[in-house]
Amino acid sequence: MPVLPIWAYHFAPNVSHGTQKGMDMKRVAICGASGYSGMELTRLLARHPGVEVVAVASGRWSGQSVRERLGIPGPTGELRYQPTIDPATEVDATFFATPADASQELVPTWQREGQPVLIDLSNAYRADEGWVYGLAEYAREQVAATKQVANPGCYPTATQLGLLPLIRAGLLASGPIIVDAKSGVTGAGRKVSDTLLFNELADNHYPYRVGHHQHVPELERQLEREVIFTPHLIPARRGLLVSCYVPLQAGKSADDVRACLAERYAKEPLVNLAEPGDTVGIGSVAHTPTCRVAVGPTVKQGYARVFSSIDNLLKGAASQAVQNLNLSLGLPETQGLM
Amino acid sequence: MPVLPIWAYHFAPNVSHGTQKGMDMKRVAICGASGYSGMELTRLLARHPGVEVVAVASGRWSGQSVRERLGIPGPTGELRYQPTIDPATEVDATFFATPADASQELVPTWQREGQPVLIDLSNAYRADEGWVYGLAEYAREQVAATKQVANPGCYPTATQLGLLPLIRAGLLASGPIIVDAKSGVTGAGRKVSDTLLFNELADNHYPYRVGHHQHVPELERQLEREVIFTPHLIPARRGLLVSCYVPLQAGKSADDVRACLAERYAKEPLVNLAEPGDTVGIGSVAHTPTCRVAVGPTVKQGYARVFSSIDNLLKGAASQAVQNLNLSLGLPETQGLM
């Protein structure tokens, strides 16, 4: 008597959609729909009022319906997973929620004159000149003008949202930037591995890939600064926190740091700055498309602390991909996310 | 540097609502808005396209805004918690997410000729003849015809949804019905108690209130049968499973049980029957308004097993209260829930 996986049935299966989806819906396809990011993407897009999912691909679930696997009702639920999607399928956009090597195989088959918007969630194209690096809050115009968006990694998203305003405002001095990062276990993807078993992770916490995490080059390229980055696993399913230690220009205070972030994010719908004295926990951003940033109250030896937290599967992957879809297709940026 | 509570910021604070709420919105008030059920209710109603929340009461949070405490954007976020709500406030419905004794004090101040719909989530009025017991799937017409709805308890909701069809179809023989029930820790409410500390509950599991749980009389009244009921705590935040052992009439099989449930729930949007061979876990109903039911594949010594699982804070409290609101005000039953 197999149990349905924990991610299933987050929708009621027998219900017809309240919102009738309109005539000029954007058509989208999802490759890699059975990974954690692909599942979140499918859920978000099924609810998106401006989008119609027309194809989902997954080797693992080939032949099964989205309703059966994710419990999603309505037309998206009726779709069946295909082993692959024909690149000739008529769509406005295609997501690649696939590992980097799979993206590198698949994407070229979709590239052509008049291609749909391609949004890749792996790190295959983040350094590629033909692609826009889709950190949504910092690349709105470029994303709107391209057909190739490389969605940022989860750690780089949180770190950049915390540090970019400071770097651009010239608040940081030279000197090492330390980023001590912690992530829930879905950050490691949906591998069936000994180290991801409940009995190994519950009650545990440790650093991993110290000195050679794949996100470091991406982060340094984007920040245009070296970063001492160390990821750790925490015994939670989702959510990610980066604790950043940054050298300030002489005379700058924690209040200056906070003011800089406050000004930058005052009108951002999906980045939220903690009040002075408040802090940030992964529990308050899990299951949301929001990034929450906090600044430590003191400066010591010239260093300030900036904390930034997101849901690794949403702002760190699927919901940021939807932001990029919206930007790229001319829909309201947060449509389908609230 | 206090941390925001884990339930905060499940909305992005700076965003204006996409959906413009219309002119003929129903006006509702929430008493007891800072308990776990009251917070879920506030979240659901803030998103409900047919409802406008006009007042929220909480002694604990008096003076603070909904945005500050729950991170909810838009007009609901602007509301400030009041110590109490004037019963003369013009509303279509008022929720009481208060403990039973508080409900018994508050409700009478709202009762009058032409009163709004009163929906009480405590057990204060579940046995009261002037009230309709709002197990939504079994009381649609009565709820639509009353102004006083007693929202069922969490354990009784799951148990009745699993067993009522069998009792009504005459499938059950006499003989003891065993209900072994397990709940995540929010089932115990938002008390600051030694037994609800992380260090006491993590890695733990035990029965509690054995032989004298407050839900037993409610359950037996509704089922019109005696029940041997034993609740247990599980180290999870939310979700509830009842494992029911029921005596069948001679000659009846597990397939008969399944067929009976399948027929009853074929068209129910919020009750979902597991496929033969599948089972049910709290992980797949948590954060949903859905009840999921499964039937064990065998009958032994005349007994069948029926499993029923809900989110204790949603179908076991807040989302069922919204179902009752919708039924009572003539809105589509699942509006605001999908």
Added chain:
Amino acid sequence: MPVLPIWAYHFAPNVSHGTQKGMDMKRVAICGASGYSGMELTRLLARHPGVEVVAVASGRWSGQSVRERLGIPGPTGELRYQPTIDPATEVDATFFATPADASQELVPTWQREGQPVLIDLSNAYRADEGWVYGLAEYAREQVAATKQVANPGCYPTATQLGLLPLIRAGLLASGPIIVDAKSGVTGAGRKVSDTLLFNELADNHYPYRVGHHQHVPELERQLEREVIFTPHLIPARRGLLVSCYVPLQAGKSADDVRACLAERYAKEPLVNLAEPGDTVGIGSVAHTPTCRVAVGPTVKQGYARVFSSIDNLLKGAASQAVQNLNLSLGLPETQGLM
């Protein structure tokens, strides 16, 4: 930079044993030493003052030392895992902490005139007439007189310790016995399976193998009664609780049940009866060799409730195996366990 598994380094590696182990130490070997039960067994025996571990077998860890894998200091730590152990090795006892099919292959190679004591932890020999079923508290003399001990399963151990006194005292009437059982995830063994991932089990709880768990025949054979048994997973690493619903003879009370258990277990070092009004949780037996039993305060429809809890890896496997070793070799029964 691989992380050491969570079960490692529960000993300080550089320390020489305080207790000098004596000359007439019993020599033991462990097959299947890298499963969860085998690891616990290795830990217990390394500390056992009357025992010397002379060989450990594990395909997975072949060539590595016990110190490297488990962090155990002293002579046991110096042992290296072998792919297999030569049955001609001179030992007083051999443990088989192997799956049933592996036990069935290995055990016959050790059986001979003058063989060592064989203690099998799988269910391969529990129904075998040439073997003693080693529920220690109920089989002391038989274990002392045999060279072949089949160690009981975890669920059957807890259930029998709760119910055998009542059955033997004639307190139970005919009628179904319901055993609703819940176990931490190590109960499923050390498989690398999708369903045992942290992300699938955290926040989850569900029944499994309903109607066909491998422990049912063992349980019914031992109790000489039919049992309606349903196991469930709880999101904890170790510990097991059975909630048993039993029909009493007419006129019998919960006090009679408690008195019967109290008398039986008054002098048992490793079975502990909760005081009236107290209950039992897995948190208080985890990491101990003790079984804790509690009786519900009321009888309803002729049914009483008996709760029994153990650590599935200790009293449900490794520590009971050590009890059996001690009984069989003439050592004090709880030696090495306190």
Added chain:
Amino acid sequence: MPVLPIWAYHFAPNVSHGTQKGMDMKRVAICGASGYSGMELTRLLARHPGVEVVAVASGRWSGQSVRERLGIPGPTGELRYQPTIDPATEVDATFFATPADASQELVPTWQREGQPVLIDLSNAYRADEGWVYGLAEYAREQVAATKQVANPGCYPTATQLGLLPLIRAGLLASGPIIVDAKSGVTGAGRKVSDTLLFNELADNHYPYRVGHHQHVPELERQLEREVIFTPHLIPARRGLLVSCYVPLQAGKSADDVRACLAERYAKEPLVNLAEPGDTVGIGSVAHTPTCRVAVGPTVKQGYARVFSSIDNLLKGAASQAVQNLNLSLGLPETQGLM
């Protein structure tokens, strides 16, 4: 039907001690025996072969027996908690596992000519010149020569064990030292507080007391260096990890750091250095008296990474206090700890 707390019954209650405790046992008393550290201390000392516990104090549990609260068998279990202990009681040593303000009230009543050894676990006397700061591995002779030992805090213990050898060997350059620290929730003590509820901590992770943690002055005094220290809570019951970022002298490598630690700790029974390529997790030190240290494989911008992990309640409190007791009374340093 109250449930026994999770920390109870980690001993089998009816068992007589295997080891007969000898005639020249050291007599000890414990003040503050019902806090988390006090409970661990009681458990350790009950098993200590060279020690007899003669008095335990707790306001909360006054009148109850140690057996009732902790399930400890034998003579220690028979002791009853007293509201206070008469300082004239004839003992060799007294532990104060009390908050700092309580220690400051109690300790002076015990100070006199010929007083017993006083071991205080709070931060009341760590900066006091009349006391020895009992970081056991670094203060053996001083502890052996004093009657007043201030037991180090948990974060400072882990951090010093990781960094002191590097500082003393002159390996560190000037420049900020960053200590990003993470602790399980028992680090916060046994307060009944809203923020320590299961529902607030499960699935959560956040920094706390940023910029003003009480351990910073202790740490800086001991290291004779400024430290940028930030503690975080992790959703686990026990265990603590510090991730330290330290500036190296020019030309020094990660191998130099490792070699320095390897030399210093080669013969330390309770400090264990991870092999090159291995790392350290709290899961492998929880429930042990051991500190485990690892060094990141690379140096970047002149910075190395040192990770150090302990059980906050053992090496960070109770087991280090027992080390200090042993040193101070002339017993083998690790007696009672293995």
